[in-house]
Amino acid sequence: MKIKAVNGFKDILPDDALRRQHIEQTARDIFARFGMQEIRTPILEKTELFARSIGEATDIVEKEMYTFVDKGITMRPEATASILRAFIEHGLHVRQPVHRLYTIGPMFRHERPQKGRLRQFHQMDVEVIGANEPQVDAELMAMGQMLLDTLGVTVSLEINSLGCPACRPGFRDKLMAYLNQHKESLCPDCRRRMNVNPLRTLDCKNRNCKDLVQDAPSILDSLCNDCRDHFVSVKQTLDLLGVAYRVNRFMVRGLDYYTRTTFEFITDALGAQAAVGAGGRYDGLLRQLNGPDLPGIGFALGMERLVLLMEQQEDATPPKPTTDLFVAVLGEKAAEHASILVHRLRKLGLTAAMDYSGRSLKAQMKQAGRLNSRFTLIIGEDELACNEGVLRDMNTQEQSKFSLSLPMDEQAQHMTALLSA
């Protein structure tokens, strides 16, 4: 019986890793333009951290966490809680009023895997702590959009406001009243949701519920003055920045800590997993974690979902890595010469490779082609005899002489000059 990877956990093979490197590099570059600094936190945290931040009654905490029950620690199901914990633990707020942080790494949730959803998945997560201005909300969305545009994926941005502790309870009551009137027509799931988290009935996929909820009271009509002003400013700033969006009053979030602005980058190209990225404001969460009373906002992008989208949009295939020089050798003396030269070239910063197995020249040429090498240096008996290697341009097929009689350092210098010309 072969040992295979654990269900929901995936190997990232070289081609896939290459694409992810490109995504991460692009992200880091764009995040930096927005003043984001990287932070890295441990993958394991006290279970209590997630219970208190994400919410005891959420599916994530209730049944999806990988928890070492005997140790009271859990593999992080998301990044925000860990970042806030680190922020509070190290008292970062005393250094400067606003922190802009990001992290990239694996998260773990014990869900049934399906397309675009794994048990170990990877997120790029951004958090701005200490700023409550609506311009920051818009700026974050603009940044996310910029990244997705740069990566060549097409998504649409949907935004909503969930209000705050001052106005959400009022809305919740109004919604409950409406739902109770139509209880009979709701799907079983929604009847259950009414007790757990009535807002979730708003984004039920059941056709009946969808129709029913169209006439439900809108949260946007229930916002308090501060929340309404905030939401208006967010929209105005998005307009100013030229970021397209659609207000979706039915969009809600699964995590308890969200307040005011929430948003999702969605696509219809990923089957059931519509959200490529999502986030929102979480004013009050830091205080709830016994930290300073600072506002925060953040969002996460799902790496696997991004990869799937980019694979569908073939144009974004990353170019194969190239090798500057492959040295094909015949005989031990040639191999010895080549191994020294290859090492010198690598020291000088070139990508160089050779074959050690003594295979036929044809096989070595084939290998050079596989490695996408720009040039191949051939050293055989004849070349050793006259101290002149054959340097072949793999694209033009032109071949020229390369002197093997100079001191190795000079040969390496010479080769570097030839290849960079």
Added chain:
RNA sequence: GUGAGCGUAGCUCAGCUGGUGGUAGCACCGGGUUGUGGCCUCGGAGGUCGUGGGUUCAAGUCCCAUCGCUCACCCCA
């Protein structure tokens, strides 16, 4: 936790109503080119048909079980 579908070569897959596992494609190795890749051509290697039972003269094919995977529900990035 619930439902459906699928497990044949490293990968993608043929295999009709049971009758000897495919000249299949990609990839790999070798020859055609006494020492020159990509294209072409010829050849080669590679499989306990997921596993275990059952029906049958005969099972990749039918039945049962089991394991694995996938998709969907739930929920979420």
